[in-house]
Amino acid sequence: MSRQSVFAVAFLALVLGMAADASAAVSKRFGSVSIACDEARHCAASVQAANQDKASVVVLQRSPESRARWTVSISTLGVLADRNRPVAVSVDNGVDITLYPGSDYAPFVHPSDYYIVSPAALGRLMLQIQRGHMLRFSFIDIAGKAHTDRFPLDGLADALNEIDRQQGRIPGDRRAGPPEDLPEAPDVDAGAHLSAAGVPPRLLELHLASAACEKPDAADIAAAEPLIAPLGETAMLYVIPCYRSSSGLASRLYTIDRGEIGGINPLLFAGFSDRLGWYGVDVLFDVAYDAASLSLQASGADDNGCAFKAGWTFTDTAFRLDRLSAATSCGDAASGWRDVYPAR
Structure with a gap:
């Protein structure tokens, strides 16, 4: 794993830890969205689901390199999703974006961290979440139970603009892509x-x-x-x-x-x-x-x-x-x- 990816893994762990602990300090907060940047200017915006105790977390993360793109991941902190089933995301109850395992989404680093890897799905989602009010994520856990998590999006556009500013990037650069150099998550003994x-x-x-x-x-x-x-x-x-x-x-x-x-x-x-x-x-x-x-x-x-x-x-x-x-x-x-x- 490259040095850049080591930074990214460590930083994502910090972001998820902060999201799980509402009392943890964050760099800034915009509505429901928290942002944090480390000394190397790896930055992330995180949103915690509003509908459960052990809430899932959506993380939009970007490295400081000029060609780096946003990655979008959803970490299910309370349950483990069945990685062999399709999942669905939608904004403001619009048409679902169905994500299929392997081709559209995959777990990296930890079994509960699911990254969107489809360029088409990422492009569509990045446009919708900046204008929308609620992101819905539907999945089935490894025990066969259906779940729907909802993430409030108020403040997300401002949070991403702030990350642009801190990284010295062109305002409004919302190009997204799959994670680079991150290890695949280990298999789970269900x-x-x-x-x-x-x-x-x-x-x-x-x-x-x-x-x-x-x-x-x-x-x-x-x-x-x-x-x-x-x-x-x-x-x-x-x-x-x-x-x-x-x-x-x-x-x-x-x-x-x-x-x-x-x-x-x-x-x-x-x-x-x-x-x-x-x-x-x-x-x-x-x-x-x-x-x-x-x-x-x-x-x-x-x-x-x-x-x-x-x-x-x-x-x-x-x-x-x-x-x-x-x-x-x-x-x-x-x-x-x-x-x-x-x-x-």
Whole structure:
């Protein structure tokens, strides 16, 4: 990486740090826009999104060299956007500028810093944002949830003019281009990232809507951690403790798919007892999952305590039943098992 790009990376980190901390000192402020320049006259104008706590930040940055062009980046500080999906920007609810991954936008330096690299999109956007009042940025995060951030643009034109002045540039030079000499952002292990993030609030809300499930801080399940693991390139498995009984720790299972269709899917499994025959069950006990083989092991029981134990393998979009054994007697007196599927 060249010395110039090292300066640019360090300066962008400073700008984002200032944007994340509203109390941090800035060189100047014009309306909603803050500007900052370092001693080498690398300058940036930043705008924080107005619609969330951990707000995204738009940064327009330019180096002091006479041929340097503006770069435009959006850093999502609260969530991580799915870099394999299109995103959209628009000004004042006008026609969307759709940006496609790779050809129109790409992450540089950090996985959450997305730079617009399309000359056509940059030219159109630079004209619109100087005259507009609100920039909208729409994207889908790596968990498959849609987001829309809105950035107030009041003061932006004055802020860019001030940077022109500080850099000794021709007023109104708004030529923009992709970043030069910046390293591409490292790949993200989406599964590891989502596992570390825990259960999404929207899934926890759905889980607690069931009257049977206790809150996570309930005394008998407080020590039980959710099981979160990948099911493939776009799907994640969430095993969330529900209650504890004599049969063990009961959990409900869900998938979240961040693919084209996507969404949250509560899982239903096949159970068996001599009393009911085959039936559906949405609670399993003592769940174990192996991410390498995509195999699931668990037990279950009907309302009379007629137990079964089974194994499943995830294939494409659902868990396939591999084997199931049913208890030869019900309740605490259960003493043996017989194979039900595959039948012998």
